[in-house]
Amino acid sequence: MLSYLTTIAIQIGVYLLLTLGLNLHYGFTGLINFGHVAFYCIGAYTVATVAGSGVTLPLAMILAMALAAGASLIIGALTLRLRAEFLAILTLGFGETVRLLALNEAWLTNGPAGHFAYQPFVVPGNPGARDAAFFAMVAVIAAVVVFAIQRLVSGPFGRLMRAIRDSEESVRAIGKVPVAVKLRVLMIGAALAGLAGALQAQYIGYVSPDQFTADVTFLCWMAMIIGGTGRIGGSLLGSIVLFGMFEGTRFLNGLIPGVSDVQIAQMRVAAIGLMLILFTRYLPGGIIREKT
Amino acid sequence: MSPLQFFGNILLNGIIDGLIASLLALALTLTFAVSRFHNVASGDYMTVGAYVAKAAGFSGGWSSVTAGLAGSASTAALAIFFHHWIFKELARRSHVSAAIASVGVSLVLRAGIALVFGTDPSTYRLPIVRATPVFGIFVQPTDLWLIGVSAAALIVVFGLLHLTPMGRRLRAIADNPDLARASGIRSARAMTMLWIVVGGLTATGGIMVAMKSVLYPALGWNLVLPGFTAAIVGGIRNPLGAVVGGLAVGIAQEFSSLLVGQSYKIAVCFVILALILLWRPQGLLGRIEGVR
Numbered sequence A: 001m002l003s004y005l006t007t008i009a010i011q012i013g014v015y016l017l018l019t020l021g022l023n024l025h026y027g028f029t030g031l032i033n034f035g036h037v038a039f040y041c042i043g044a045y046t047v048a049t050v051a052g053s054g055v056t057l058p059l060a061m062i063l064a065m066a067l068a069a070g071a072s073l074i075i076g077a078l079t080l081r082l083r084a085e086f087l088a089i090l091t092l093g094f095g096e097t098v099r100l101l102a103l104n105e106a107w108l109t110n111g112p113a114g115h116f117a118y119q120p121f122v123v124p125g126n127p128g129a130r131d132a133a134f135f136a137m138v139a140v141i142a143a144v145v146v147f148a149i150q151r152l153v154s155g156p157f158g159r160l161m162r163a164i165r166d167s168e169e170s171v172r173a174i175g176k177v178p179v180a181v182k183l184r185v186l187m188i189g190a191a192l193a194g195l196a197g198a199l200q201a202q203y204i205g206y207v208s209p210d211q212f213t214a215d216v217t218f219l220c221w222m223a224m225i226i227g228g229t230g231r232i233g234g235s236l237l238g239s240i241v242l243f244g245m246f247e248g249t250r251f252l253n254g255l256i257p258g259v260s261d262v263q264i265a266q267m268r269v270a271a272i273g274l275m276l277i278l279f280t281r282y283l284p285g286g287i288i289r290e291k292t
Numbered sequence B: 001m002s003p004l005q006f007f008g009n010i011l012l013n014g015i016i017d018g019l020i021a022s023l024l025a026l027a028l029t030l031t032f033a034v035s036r037f038h039n040v041a042s043g044d045y046m047t048v049g050a051y052v053a054k055a056a057g058f059s060g061g062w063s064s065v066t067a068g069l070a071g072s073a074s075t076a077a078l079a080i081f082f083h084h085w086i087f088k089e090l091a092r093r094s095h096v097s098a099a100i101a102s103v104g105v106s107l108v109l110r111a112g113i114a115l116v117f118g119t120d121p122s123t124y125r126l127p128i129v130r131a132t133p134v135f136g137i138f139v140q141p142t143d144l145w146l147i148g149v150s151a152a153a154l155i156v157v158f159g160l161l162h163l164t165p166m167g168r169r170l171r172a173i174a175d176n177p178d179l180a181r182a183s184g185i186r187s188a189r190a191m192t193m194l195w196i197v198v199g200g201l202t203a204t205g206g207i208m209v210a211m212k213s214v215l216y217p218a219l220g221w222n223l224v225l226p227g228f229t230a231a232i233v234g235g236i237r238n239p240l241g242a243v244v245g246g247l248a249v250g251i252a253q254e255f256s257s258l259l260v261g262q263s264y265k266i267a268v269c270f271v272i273l274a275l276i277l278l279w280r281p282q283g284l285l286g287r288i289e290g291v292r
Helices: A002-028 A036-050 A057-079 A084-104 A127-154 A156-166 A168-173 A178-204 A214-227 A232-250 A261-282 B003-035 B042-055 B062-093 B095-117 B141-163 B165-175 B177-182 B187-212 B221-234 B239-260 B262-279
Strands: B132-134 B137-139
Touching: A002 A036, A002 A127, A002 A156, A002 A178, A002 A214, A002 A232, A036 A057, A036 A084, A036 A178, A036 A214, A057 A084, A057 A178, A057 B262, A084 A214, A084 B095, A084 B221, A084 B262, A127 A156, A127 A178, A127 A232, A156 A168, A156 A178, A168 A178, A214 A232, A214 A261, A214 B095, A232 A261, A261 B062, A261 B095, B003 B042, B003 B062, B003 B137, B003 B141, B003 B165, B003 B187, B003 B221, B003 B239, B042 B062, B042 B095, B042 B187, B042 B221, B062 B095, B062 B187, B095 B221, B137 B141, B141 B165, B141 B187, B141 B239, B165 B177, B165 B187, B177 B187, B221 B239, B221 B262, B239 B262
Parallel strands: none
Antiparallel strands: B132 B137
């Protein structure tokens, strides 16, 4: 039971990082990112490819963040000068393109079979100790990230982010350059997704393209919108609710007669969709509303 | 097979795919022009139309007409329902939240279809016919039907837009909603008309895809990116551009698969999108316009 809870806590930590990245993009700055999974995927594959083959783990994780941020820079350079919707559509395509690359470029990614990733803290014969150590690492990283983002968004840069979200014209009118701010935000958020991917790959010990479908992106959207856009606490709450819902419905498998596992999985997807609809329609600020 | 025949067959396939993509692109363009948001669920409207047509006994001949109408009518009804429940209210707030809610609608529809009809791919019961060579290019009679019906659907919609009073009202709202209201155009009736047209276009497109290949729950979702790419390549808000863009994307996808293989079709869309945003973000037939 304890190891089950540790596993859930680690997953919540990974989704907290992902959702925080998305929240920086959309909640704070108004950048619509429908391809968040791409940065997560890049981070995961980076660690799986380089860690354990001569590159130390911290360096591999930094590389994962850098590559994810670099990829976002390309997307940003293409769209951030244009209207907001172009970013949404281009990121949607980018998420799918990165997954297709992972699926088809077998020389780099080993194709659909995926490949193993280095797992740190492995204690032979004692999986509980390994999970505990891993949880400690995720918790420390998440705490540092939350602290840093709290500093970032409560300072002048954070005010600029929110100002861009609310009215880009007025930001330009006071002589600031919105594109420069948006590019930086895009890179920071993507780096967080890369970090989340790096941690997930090390924890699972395995990466394959089917872990990186568009569903990941929409789970983050759901967590962010439920918890509250533009709130750091909202991302944490959203990630907890997300996993509460997932793990809660896991016990339904086989309990309802005549409903297969596949159907339960479909119902979950429908529930995610319904949550997105209901929250945007009836509770647009999420559970924890932004202070105004 | 001579090179001419070889490329002729590829071109034919590209034109068919392109016409199908332009049906979706036209639906997206009209939605964006009149209702002012990007409806990500449009692809799933296609899936709904295709499945309803199957349930209504689509099997070639006269049954195609009745089943096709049943598919279009149900899709239109569904689109009107979502308009009144969600999009009417959200479009008033911000087009971003309407787009996010449409992701939710997309997930609900896809999962709902999988729950009701199962996830196994199926096909329509069409009579099997032999391909006939025309100038050495192998043409399936079905292909001619696909081209004929798609072209007819496009002509009907353009006729509606340009030859009827309701079409004139729709174009007036697309051009300037405030002015349209000031001149006494009732937007509620025009909106119903819009969603009927969108329902017809998407359902027809969905049925075409299912006729050409197979029917499965993610059928329409997988076409959303080509659809958006076509709309942007043509110049979003320009109906004729949607058709030009659709044909361009369809033909480009078919020819590029010679170089990079079938599995990268979606990635090709991403590349086209990136290039058009770099080179001509207003699209081939679009005008440069200010942000309102």
